[in-house]
Amino acid sequence: NAGVMQNPRHLVRRRGQEARLRCSPMKGHSHVYWYRQLPEEGLKFMVYLQKENIIDESGMPKERFSAEFPKEGPSILRIQQVVRGDSAAYFCASSLPSGTELYFGPGTRLTVL
Amino acid sequence: QKEVEQDPGPLSVPEGAIVSLNCTYSNSAFQYFMWYRQYSRKGPELLMYTYSSGNKEDGRFTAQVDKSSKYISLFIRDSQPSDSATYLCAMRNQGGKLIFGQGTELSVKP
Numbered sequence: 001n002a003g004v005m006q007n008p009r010h011l012v013r014r015r016g017q018e019a020r021l022r023c024s025p026m027k028g029h030s031h032v033y034w035y036r037q038l039p040e041e042g043l044k045f046m047v048y049l050q051k052e053n054i055i056d057e058s059g060m061p062k063e064r065f066s067a068e069f070p071k072e073g074p075s076i077l078r079i080q081q082v083v084r085g086d087s088a089a090y091f092c093a094s095s096l097p098s099g100t101e102l103y104f105g106p107g108t109r110l111t112v113l
Numbered sequence: 114q115k116e117v118e119q120d121p122g123p124l125s126v127p128e129g130a131i132v133s134l135n136c137t138y139s140n141s142a143f144q145y146f147m148w149y150r151q152y153s154r155k156g157p158e159l160l161m162y163t164y165s166s167g168n169k170e171d172g173r174f175t176a177q178v179d180k181s182s183k184y185i186s187l188f189i190r191d192s193q194p195s196d197s198a199t200y201l202c203a204m205r206n207q208g209g210k211l212i213f214g215q216g217t218e219l220s221v222k223p
Contacts, residue, residue, distance in 0.1 A: 004156075033210070033211070035213075040121070041215065042119070042201060042213040042214055042215040042216050043157065043201065043203075043213040044213075045210045045211065045212065045213075048210055056210055058210070059210070091156055091157070093211075099208065100145055100162070100164075101147070101159060101162055102147075102159070102211055103159060104149075104156040104157045104158070104159075105156050106155060106156045107155075107156050109154075
């Protein structure tokens with residue numbers, strides 16, 4: 001029973017490039033959440049999606065960041081024109097529709113040079 | 114003021130000690146309370162989940178929620194070096210997003 005899958009595990013980008021982070025939820029889970037973790041900080045909520053629908057994007061920066069969860073395929077967190085401040089660990093979590101318990105993936109560590 | 118406050122530590126204890134980890138919160142609408150464990154450079158792992166007030170026990174771990182004081186705790190009995198990790202409290206209201214504390218770094222020394 002595979003858990004939440006994220007890829008790539010490590011991603012290096014130069015300033016101005018685009019970063020695409022992928023998340024496949026646990027089997028049977030239709031809700032996906034993205035969190036960002038900076039060194040020495042807790043997890044900060046970014047966005048909550050269900051298939052083809054954004055439920056809550058109150059934690060997403062207004063520019064350069066977008067997320068989707070299509071009917072088929074993984075959820076994608078997209079960061080355009082990356083800057084050094086985007087360097088962080090990005091975690092995806094999934095849940096059942098009841099949404100009570102969230103299960104996290106191993107994260108993608110983004111480094112912006 | 115942050116919605117969820119957690120002392121970042123670090124907390125260092127000898128093997129076999131009882132560990133007490135705590136969080137306070139300000140939003141009285143929170144109903145679901147969780148504790149996650151995160152090893153270095155890994156994803157958070159769900160340890161305990163509690164709905165509303167009360168206690169919940171799972172092996173060496175006990176979670177307590179006191180909604181009247183807006184205070185939650187995680188106790189670890191007979192702590193082991195393998196318990197060394199960062200412990201994150203998290204909470205949410207019905208249908209809301211999960212809000213995390215900063216995490217407490219725990220080190221259990223052999």
